[in-house]
Amino acid sequence: MNDTRNGRFVTEQGSPRQQGNNLDPWYHHYAQRTSGLAASEVRALFAVASRPEVVSLAGGMPYVAALPDDLVVGAMDRVMREQGPVALQYGSGQGVPALREQILEVMALEGISGSADDVIVTTGSQHALELFSKLFIDPGDVVLAEGPSYVTAMVIFRSYQAEVDHIPMDEHGLIPEALREHIARLKAAGRRVKFLYTVPTFHNPAGVTLSWERRLEILEIARQNDILVLEDNPYGLLYFGEKPPAAMRSVERDGVVYLGTFSKTLAPGFRVGWALAPHAIREKLILANEAAVLSPSSFSQLVISEYLRDADWRGQIDTFRGVYRERKEAMIAALEEYLPELSWTNPNGGFYVWLTLPSHLDSKAMLPRAVTELVAYTPGTAFYGDGSGAQNIRLSFCYPTPESIKVGVRRLANVINGEQDLLDTFAGTGPLTASRASRTSPNPPTDLR
Amino acid sequence: MAEKEALDIVVLAGGISHERDISLRSGRRVADALQSFGHHVTVREPDGALLGYLSESRPDVVWPALHGSSGEDGALRALLELAGVPFVGSTTDAARLAWSKPAAKTVVSRAGVATPASVTLPKETFRELGANSVLATVLGAFDVPLVVKPAHGGSAQGVTIVTAAEELPRAMVDAYTYADVALIERKVAGVEVSVAVLDTGDGPIALPPVEIEPIEGTYTFDARYNAGETRFYVPARLDESTTEAVSGAATAAHSALGLRHLSRVDLIVDAAGIPWFLEANVLPGLTETSIMPQAIAASGRDLGDVYATLAAAAIADAGE
Numbered sequence: 001m002n003d004t005r006n007g008r009f010v011t012e013q014g015s016p017r018q019q020g021n022n023l024d025p026w027y028h029h030y031a032q033r034t035s036g037l038a039a040s041e042v043r044a045l046f047a048v049a050s051r052p053e054v055v056s057l058a059g060g061m062p063y064v065a066a067l068p069d070d071l072v073v074g075a076m077d078r079v080m081r082e083q084g085p086v087a088l089q090y091g092s093g094q095g096v097p098a099l100r101e102q103i104l105e106v107m108a109l110e111g112i113s114g115s116a117d118d119v120i121v122t123t124g125s126q127h128a129l130e131l132f133s134k135l136f137i138d139p140g141d142v143v144l145a146e147g148p149s150y151v152t153a154m155v156i157f158r159s160y161q162a163e164v165d166h167i168p169m170d171e172h173g174l175i176p177e178a179l180r181e182h183i184a185r186l187k188a189a190g191r192r193v194k195f196l197y198t199v200p201t202f203h204n205p206a207g208v209t210l211s212w213e214r215r216l217e218i219l220e221i222a223r224q225n226d227i228l229v230l231e232d233n234p235y236g237l238l239y240f241g242e243k244p245p246a247a248m249r250s251v252e253r254d255g256v257v258y259l260g261t262f263s264k265t266l267a268p269g270f271r272v273g274w275a276l277a278p279h280a281i282r283e284k285l286i287l288a289n290e291a292a293v294l295s296p297s298s299f300s301q302l303v304i305s306e307y308l309r310d311a312d313w314r315g316q317i318d319t320f321r322g323v324y325r326e327r328k329e330a331m332i333a334a335l336e337e338y339l340p341e342l343s344w345t346n347p348n349g350g351f352y353v354w355l356t357l358p359s360h361l362d363s364k365a366m367l368p369r370a371v372t373e374l375v376a377y378t379p380g381t382a383f384y385g386d387g388s389g390a391q392n393i394r395l396s397f398c399y400p401t402p403e404s405i406k407v408g409v410r411r412l413a414n415v416i417n418g419e420q421d422l423l424d425t426f427a428g429t430g431p432l433t434a435s436r437a438s439r440t441s442p443n444p445p446t447d448l449r
Numbered sequence: 450m451a452e453k454e455a456l457d458i459v460v461l462a463g464g465i466s467h468e469r470d471i472s473l474r475s476g477r478r479v480a481d482a483l484q485s486f487g488h489h490v491t492v493r494e495p496d497g498a499l500l501g502y503l504s505e506s507r508p509d510v511v512w513p514a515l516h517g518s519s520g521e522d523g524a525l526r527a528l529l530e531l532a533g534v535p536f537v538g539s540t541t542d543a544a545r546l547a548w549s550k551p552a553a554k555t556v557v558s559r560a561g562v563a564t565p566a567s568v569t570l571p572k573e574t575f576r577e578l579g580a581n582s583v584l585a586t587v588l589g590a591f592d593v594p595l596v597v598k599p600a601h602g603g604s605a606q607g608v609t610i611v612t613a614a615e616e617l618p619r620a621m622v623d624a625y626t627y628a629d630v631a632l633i634e635r636k637v638a639g640v641e642v643s644v645a646v647l648d649t650g651d652g653p654i655a656l657p658p659v660e661i662e663p664i665e666g667t668y669t670f671d672a673r674y675n676a677g678e679t680r681f682y683v684p685a686r687l688d689e690s691t692t693e694a695v696s697g698a699a700t701a702a703h704s705a706l707g708l709r710h711l712s713r714v715d716l717i718v719d720a721a722g723i724p725w726f727l728e729a730n731v732l733p734g735l736t737e738t739s740i741m742p743q744a745i746a747a748s749g750r751d752l753g754d755v756y757a758t759l760a761a762a763a764i765a766d767a768g769e
Contacts, residue, residue, distance in 0.1 A: 020662065020680040023738050027677030038678075041606060041670035047470035052496075054465065368607065368626045371467050422572065422625055429580045429618040 033139075033159050042379070045367050049376035055408030057331075057395045058376040060204065060351055064267045066323045067316065072267070075306040083302055091298035093290035095121025095274070099305040103274050106308075107260060110236050111246030114253070114276050120285045121296045125234060125261040125273030130156050131288040132230060132257060132275065136194050137162045142186055144196040146174050148354075148383030148392070150204045150232065153197055157385075162194070164385035171345070173200060173210030176217040183225050195228040201244045202235035202350025205383050205394035209348065212245035219252045232259045235350035237317050240325040244349060254278050262304055264351075265317050270300040324351065330402035331395060334409035339416065344395075351398040354380075357416065362390040365434035366419040373418075375411035390434065456488045456509040458760055461525075463494040466517025467606050467627060471674070475735035476514035478742070479756055483512070486753030488760070495519055503534050510760045510767075511536040514735060516603055521731050522548045535767035537759045539731040543707035547729045548601050550632050553706055557726045560705035562698045564726040565717075566591070567634035569600060572625045580618070587633055588614050594636035597621060599628035603730060605670050610636060634727075639719040641668060642685045644699035645733065645744035646712045647755065649762035653703045655696035656744035660685030676738050683747040691722040698724040709766070710759045713741055 049056040079087050094100070100116040107114065122128040129152075137143065139161035145154065147166025154164050165186065168178050179196070186193050196218070200210035210218070222229050231248045249258035261273035277285055289296070307313060328346075331353055335344055345354045357363060364379035380392025395412075397405055423432055460483070462476020463469055480490045491508070493499060495515065503511065511534050513520050523545035529536045539547065547553050551569035558564045568587060575583050597620035598608040607627035609620035617633075624631035645656040660682035663672040672678045687695060699714035706712075706729055713733030716724045733741040745755050 020660075020682045021743075022664075022677045022680045024677035038671060039674040041604075044470035044604075044670070044674070045467060047473065048465050048467075051463075051465050051469070051494075365623065366626055368467055371465075372627075374465070419626070422622055425572065425576045426580045426618045426622055429584055430615045432619050432622060434619065434623070 033161050036155070036158055042364060042367060045371055046376065048371050048374075051374075054371075054374045054376055055400055055404050055411060056376040057397070057400065057405070057408045057412065058378045059396050059399050061396075061399045062264050062268060062351075063320075063323055063327075063399055064269070066319055067267055071307060071311045071316070072303070075303045075310065078310070079299070079302045079306050087299045087302045089298055091295040091301070093295050094286045095119065095296055096298065096301040096305060099272075099301045099308075100274075102305055102308045103260065103276075106237075106265075107247075107249075107258070107276065109314075110233065111250035112258065112276065113250075118276055118279065118282050120275045120277065120282060120289060121301060122273050122275060122289060123293055123296050124263060124268070124271045125232065125259040125275070126152060127289075127292070127296075128259050128273055128275040128285070129153055129230075129232070131285050131292065132259075133157060133160045133162075134288055135281070135284050136228070138192075138194075140192070141194045142191045143194060144179070144182065144227070146198060146203065146206070148205055148380060148389055148394075149197065149385075150199055151378075151382045153232070154383075154385050157197070163191075165193075166384060166386065166388070167196075169203070169206055169208060171208055173203065173208050173214055174198060174218060176214055176221060179218060179221055183221070183227070187225075193225070193227055195230050196222055197230045197232065198248075199232045199234075200248060201233055202238065202347055203352075204235070204350070205352050205378070205380075205392075206354040207345040207347030207350060207352045208354075209244050215245060215248050216251065219248055219255065222255055223252075229256045230259065231256050234259075234261045234264050237265055238321055238324055238351075239349035240321060240328060241348055249276060257281060265320065266304060266307065266313070270304055271297065272300050272304055321349075324349075324398060327397040327400070327402055327405060328353070330405045331397040331409065334406045337406075338410050338413035342416075351396050353395045353397065355393040355395055357391050357393065358420070359391055360423055360432065361416065361419055362434040363393045364390060366415055369418055370412070370415045373411040373415050375408045375415065377412060456757070456760055456764075457506075458483055458488050458490050459503065459506075459508045459511045460490055460492045461495050461499075461511060461513045461515050461520070462492055464515050464517065464519030466515070466519045467602060468517035468604050471604055471734060471736060472514055472516045472520065474737070475516065475732075475739070478735050478737065478752075479512055479514045482753040482756050483760070484753075486751075486757045488757060495525060500528065500532065503529075503532060507534075509535070510763045512756065512760060512763075513538055513732060516732055516734065518602070521603075522601065533767075535763045537756075537763045538710050539706075539708045539712070543709065544731045547706045547708060547712070547731050550598065550600050550728050551630070553702075553729055554632075554726065556705050557702040557729070560701050562701050562705075562726045563723055565596075565635040565637050567632055569630060569632050570621075571630045572621075573629075575621070584617055584621075588617065591633065591635055595620075596632075596634045596636050597624050598632050598634070599624045600630035600632050602627055604673060604734070605668060608669075610667060637717040637719055637725045639717045639725070640685065640687070642687075642695055642716050642718055642724075643733075643740045643744075644695060644714045644716065645741040646699055646703045646708070646714060647759075648703060648709055648711070649758055650765065653700040653708075655699045656741075657684035657747045658687065658692060658695045658699075659683045659740045659744050659747075660687070661740070673734070674736070674738055679738075681740070681743055683743050685718075687718065688722075691718060691724075694722065695724045698726060702726050702729050710762055711741070 100119040137160035143162045249256045258276040378394040380389030523541040527541040554564045595611040641661040642658045662680040713730045715727040
């Protein structure tokens with residue numbers, strides 16, 4: 001008994017089992033970039049979102065039930081009858097040529113013209129984000145992104161050890177003056193800014209859309225500062241009224257890499273997205289894609305190609321618009337009824353409303369209360385890399401029915417009022433800022449992003 | 450197992466508690482272990498179809514792997530008792546008692562086991578008497594460090610170690626986001642140990658105590674469920690007499706609370722070798738990183754064998 005670390009009763013050490021066990025013999029072998037990949041209390045709380053009693057306003061899941069089964073079944077049936085061996089085989093690392101031609105038709109709806117040679121099909125646009133990051137980010141680089149920004153993009157950027165510098169937005173999207181200031185400050189500090197990541201249309205999570213004038217101005221700033229723009233546009237075709245401005249890629253070919261996806265306009269289960277990139281970048285993306293997955297799913301690509309060839313896909317997108325418009329209106333009406341004292345964005349498309357709480361409330365800290373009230377939301381902190389966003393909540397209206405949305409917002413009002421009441425009780429007793437920081441990112445599970 | 454009959458076992462996992470995620474992990478592990486031991490296992494969520502399903506399928510036994518309010522507060526157990534379905538683990542009354550950390554402390558203390566001084570406060574108390582005066586009274590009676598925790602629940606959710614007086618208000622808020630009643634407890638310095646207890650009819654048996662050494666100092670949620678972030682010593686690095694005292698305290702707590710089949714008792718051993726009771730869990734974590742499976746393995750037992758023995762004990766108890 002010579003070890004007094006924890007008191008005199010501690011026994012001598014020396015036997016193998018007294019070395020202890022951390023349950024992961026490879027714990028010290030992981031790459032540094034994996035440090036954020038960990039279970040967290042917040043992430044565990046999201047588990048209740050899958051229960052039917054819980055109204056999940058957290059999920060970014062498209063309402064695929066609005067897609068008639070027979071459209072997909074018919075396409076699958078024809079693919080297997082007519083191209084079965086091809087569908088079940090490896091394919092090109094760049095993607096099926098016919099689908100890449102059809103993707104040009106889809107992008108043309110948003111003002112984009114290009115060559116099918118410059119399209120790379122990926123496993124969802126998420127994988128295009130990963131490949132792009134692999135090509136461009138060195139440890140210590142700076143990635144510019146809106147504040148807030150898409151949660152899983154930031155997970156990727158951080159995994160390549162980039163620092164995400166958030167540029168503020170207002171109701172017209174990213175603020176050009178702020179972008180200039182940030183770039184100047186970073187350059188003055190000797191930092192290397194690699195690219196600007198932006199979701200200009202029906203932003204996730206903020207719901208705002210970058211105005212046409214600002215699109216042009218931001219492209220000009222990027223040109224002047226030799227900064228590539230990564231335009232991520234999953235929601236652009238899901239507008240509720242007036243069409244949004246054309247994509248940034250429509251006016252700038254060389255300085256923009258454009259990401260698109262079928263996840264929102266068809267179904268995410270296919271895991272098919274794409275990148276449209278300038279020639280040199282395209283070549284590297286293809287090689288990176290091959291290195292990562294050999295080829296994107298031939299089966300999924302051919303089914304989508306068949307669907308685009310045979311079905312009224314434009315009409316189906318219009319159906320989705322109607323579904324999401326009704327749900328957005330239900331959410332805004334419920335917010336007006338149950339939380340009239342708060343402010344929120346009112347998007348003209350997409351999936352999300354960005355709610356702003358009174359400044360002393362912390363959306364992450366009150367998440368356990370939401371579990372008790374049977375409602376799920378995504379705390380704003382998930383959308384920042386720097387711990388900001390505590391005062392915000394992302395509410396998704398894409399998946400629950402209008403009736404459920406109303407119930408969910410009513411429960412959310414109970415959560416907010418309950419937390420407000422508690423903080424009022426302790427007002428004046430000391431600092432009440434949430435202190436339960438975690439080194440892990442409060443990322444929701446995949447189906448809730 | 451060769452000579453034993455395969456049982457139809459329903460493992461319950463999930464639920465809508467704050468610990469749903471942990472329960473799903475525990476349930477899968479329990480089911481795997483029982484299946485590897487030759488039993489027919491069905492994993493079910495406690496949902497609107499459960500009671501009808503149990504009534505129709507009449508399994509030999511239910512194995513609740515439910516943490517948090519849906520599994521440990523006694524409610525579901527009461528319904529299983531009413532339905533006449535044998536189930537593994539403590540009975541309703543005992544579960545309800547252990548579920549309340551303040552009540553459990555009182556009962557265990559009466560049984561002669563030390564437990565840190567504490568005060569239990571519903572949040573209404575702060576509203577009624579004024580938060581400033583209540584906090585001042587608490588801080589007048591207790592020196593920091595303190596542990597603030599919800600009066601029920603596990604996985605360190607809502608728990609804060611308060612090292613300075615000004616941290617107490619926020620710690621109270623965090624605890625009250627999980628429960629309407631919070632426990633403020635003196636933080637005992639020492640070695641953190643957990644003792645798994647098995648009790649299948651011949652009295653409680655303490656398995657080797659597990660010493661917990663989180664690499665960042667505190668056994669938080671992250672430290673519990675990320676392999677590599679806590680170092681466990683099984684058995685704990687305690688001398689023989691201290692080990693005996695710790696094991697004795699655990700079985701005394703288990704018995705005083707009237708628990709059966711399995712439990713996990715959490716204790717701090719201070720510099721004098723005195724074990725201090727913190728809480729008892731009627732359904733301890735059974736995940737890959739949980740303490741009870743480590744203790745079972747360290748005792749030379751097989752997980753599937755132990756879980757099956759508990760199932761058999763539940764059937765035998767129901768037949769009495």
